[in-house]
Amino acid sequence: MNKNLIFTLLSSIVFLSACSTDFELEAEWKDIPVVYSFLSVQDTTHYVRVEKAFLEPGGNAFEIARVTDSIYYNNLTVELENLVTGETFIMERVNGSDEGYPKEEGLFANDPNVLYKLRADVAKLGEGDSIRLTFNRGDEVEPATAEIQIVGEIEPSRFNPPERITRTRFASPVNIAWTPDENTSIFDVRFTFNYLERLPGQTGFTLKAATWAVNRSISVPNNDGKVVAYEAGWESFYQSLATQIPQVEGAERVFNSMDLIITGAGDELYQFVRVSRANTGITSAQSIPTYSNVEGGLGIVTSRYTSVRQGIVLADEALDSLRTGIYTRNLNFN
Structure with a gap:
């Protein structure tokens, strides 16, 4: 539970x-x-x-x-x-x-x-x-x-978002899709951002997590069990990381993975x-x-029903944005 x-x-x-x-x-x-x-x-x-x-x-x-x-x-x-x-x-x-x-x-x-x-x-x-x-x-x-x-069951799309995200440009939103149970009318959509952290004086890395709450109440009142699609802006993703992960001089951080969590509730x-x-x-x-x-x-x-899609990764340009972007460049991601 x-x-x-x-x-x-x-x-x-x-x-x-x-x-x-x-x-x-x-x-x-x-x-x-x-x-x-x-x-x-x-x-x-x-x-x-x-x-x-x-x-x-x-x-x-x-x-x-x-x-x-x-x-x-x-x-x-x-x-x-x-x-x-x-x-x-x-x-x-x-x-x-x-x-x-x-x-x-x-x-x-x-x-x-x-x-x-x-x-x-x-x-x-x-x-x-x-x-x-x-x-x-x-x-x-x-x-x-x-x-x-x-x-009943919510089935997240295997393709939206893709398993390997290479771009997170502010002008290009991420597409999120899922197939809900027909009795579900409202959805909470969020990502868990998993990363490794080693602070000054520590010998090993610790697994940590931050949450990007995409939208807590996406309404689909006339849901007939067809695919639901939603667009989310990447800028809010980086803003969420900046507000949850503290700037620590000398900290080392490494991106691990992201999990998409979709929870649906009844009418x-x-x-x-x-x-x-x-x-x-x-x-x-x-x-x-x-x-x-x-x-x-x-x-x-x-x-309610909760579905989790694990193992989504950032790569290429998306990782560069995490390391050097305006919101996260001082968080020391390698």
């Missing part, structure tokens, strides 16, 4: 949902579950986060935020039902910190970091399966639910991003609409 990516996506949701310039931190109390989950056939374990909407009237927001009982349900049952196979599973309540998912420090209580867990070898999800999550809070309260389709995330962006900017309305696919609650439940 790609821990960094899934929680980057969750952080993006939080950021986008915080774009409003006019909101209430405290309102009339209602029992509203807030749900986030990205299910994937690639994961060994599936996780769901469920918290309470915040907060009771008359309370101190900063004090209550640090109380575990104020943000988590004590008697919540989370069910995952595969509507294709008819199987239903009860998810296990766990502390995310014990699972390798610590919650970031902040205003809200971070220990325990309550998550609901289901092992993939118990509930074997298939590409295209329809999944329903049900959140039972007891006390004769109507359950909250969310339904999604599991997205639910596309709709969330679309709605969140609809009224941002200088002409935006004061009240920004909120998208949620959780009936009887708030939040996003969707599916």
Whole structure:
């Protein structure tokens, strides 16, 4: 399971949902579950986060935020039902910190970091399966639910970009292509730039990496499973390296390879991003609409798939640009 990516996506949701310039931190109390989950056939374990909407009237927001009982349900049952196979599973309540998912420090209580867990070898999800999550809070309260389709494989093109890149001129963008699953509507595309580094005083080289985030939200809402093509400018590639790799006098660096990473998510995330962006900017309305696919609650439940194409190399003129270009000439690449 790609821990960094899934929680980057969750952080993006939080950021986008915080774009409003006019909101209430405290309102009339209602029992509203807030749900986030990205299910994937690639994961060994599936996780769901469920918290309470915040907060009771008359309370101190900063004090209550640090109380575990104020943000988590004590008697919540989370069910995952595969509507294709008819199987239903009860998810296990766990502390995310014990699972390798610590919650970031902040205003809200971070220990325990309550998550609901289901092992993939118990509930074997298939590409295209329809999944329903049900959140039972007891006390004769109507359950909250969310339904999604599991997205499938993304196949990166073997030719775009080519395996051996010889030119990285600013005026000539790199072409990136892939064939997605038809249930995928939004894509995150990035390259991992792998290199060897030896700093002054060190005897050997260390493998390091930098990330070129090409585009975090390429939208293909009417995806029919045909090839998706995207052009990216090489200048932003070199700018990314310059901001991530520090200039160190006497450092020795050697290019190793590049990996293309494409992650796709379902229509639910596309709709969330679309709605969140609809009224941002200088002409935006004061009240920004909120998208949620959780009936009887708030939040996003969707599916994702990540494909990695390894072994892309820079050669000839492209390597010269890395060594002597305006953004990277002081990074000491040999």
